[in-house]
Amino acid sequence: MPAMLREPFIYIMSSSGKRLRPLLTLLACEAVGGKAEDALHAGTAIEILHNFTLVHDDIMDKSPIRRGNPTVHIKWDEPTAILAGDVMMGYAYRTLSMNTPAALLPAALREFNRGFIEVCEGQALDLEYRYRNDINTGDYLRMIGMKTACLLEIAVSTGAILGTADGQALTSLTTFAHALGTAFQLQDDLLDVTATEEELGKSIGQDIVEGKKTYMIIRCYELTRSLHATDPKRMLIDRFYAQHGLPALDIPDVVAMMNELGVTKETEGLITENFSTARSALRVLPQSDARTLLDAVITLLDKRKR
């Protein structure tokens, strides 16, 4: 591979991610009775797919920093970042195709292709929603289902396929991952306003300043439609929508509004509900060390503060 592509490839893959997706792939494979080693290449392919989305999304979002380091298109340039992302997908497919037993390849590819397509389509919806004011929480949940939860789904489904899971185990694991991914993204939205700066490692309310239409913002918008146009809460959220974000000095008012409207509690409830769905889905699987570890992943993510 030319150095021009190898260097950004290694750079993004070596940055300090949680490696959550390949961990899920290996555990899912074991949880259905397979050997983790048999799913290593699939976990690698999915981690590459995940990192590909980071490289390309950061160009589209014009993000300068990722995991504390300059993003690929900043450290190099945009053509390099586009092309590095592209070639990463070539290697992801090569890794998956070359190491999957032929009998399992069609099913593994079906899931991997679905992940690749949905993550792109989810990002398209995310971009589109930024310029639309008529998005409801249902739209938002569908979007994060594609953009975030789907990669966790295919992480477990490919792992399970390589462990030659039956249909019931596959369904349980996919339900688990979808709920886990949804809870994970909602928690991201929530922590931006409820965590302390120390916990978060960055300043509070960044999503508000950046004009990100999180679940909580959209829910505030929905709940204030019935209020009079001069109601302070309605005026505040209308200003957020009109100006695509609010200055930092408005953050306390936005947080107060979320509390008063019950949106904070409701979001916490939705997160708990999703973590609980994830936990229940695991119970369908036979007891095993891998199942216990998948359950521990839920607990870890539930407790995270950043």
Next chain:
Amino acid sequence: MPAMLREPFIYIMSSSGKRLRPLLTLLACEAVGGKAEDALHAGTAIEILHNFTLVHDDIMDKSPIRRGNPTVHIKWDEPTAILAGDVMMGYAYRTLSMNTPAALLPAALREFNRGFIEVCEGQALDLEYRYRNDINTGDYLRMIGMKTACLLEIAVSTGAILGTADGQALTSLTTFAHALGTAFQLQDDLLDVTATEEELGKSIGQDIVEGKKTYMIIRCYELTRSLHATDPKRMLIDRFYAQHGLPALDIPDVVAMMNELGVTKETEGLITENFSTARSALRVLPQSDARTLLDAVITLLDKRKR
């Protein structure tokens, strides 16, 4: 698929390309005794891969026009073009995976992955070479082998695999396609300076104005190294390298230099040689209508003026 991605996808796929690659896929399948219908999906996947490269390359090259129409990133915007290209690859892989018989899938994917990776790596070399002055014609031929010829190679190899070709037929077809692709690209370089504006449909010498280091330019550079630094030919090509191109008024001098150094003749010879290699490679295959048509493709490309 969200409209934001569906529209550019349809837009680029409907623009008036030659459909050379899927044609080669279908003919290769038939030439080894298969049915063209069995390779239709692979031809589609390869045509999508080809169009994906156009969308992403046009962003990197900042090209405003493609096939007489605005490029995707101009008609929409860069994020849309990046994401549309990405999702196209997802659909290319889905098309290939879902319609290839399981027994042939690993081999078909091996070729398709190779095409995806090489075309990206070839583009990386192309970008890199623009800023380097030490590229020789060997480097250039390797680069176009990856960027241009490889897609023709995988067009025929996947077609042949779906027609359950034997190893010898596969090798012959790959040799044919590699030579055809090389001749095709060299001809592109040549026509820019030898065709008439009427034949070309655009003004002559655009590559010279744009500073494109074509085979002919690199060969002029190589052949003038032994000349005195004040030799007019050497000074002209050195100025091309220093200024990354030359103004339109220098075009006649560059063309004259190419003729005087014998580069025009040499390039014509190399093209003829490659078309001839392509033709000989076909003779290894048993006589068939498909083989006759593959031979006719060589004749058509050999005669093209734009």
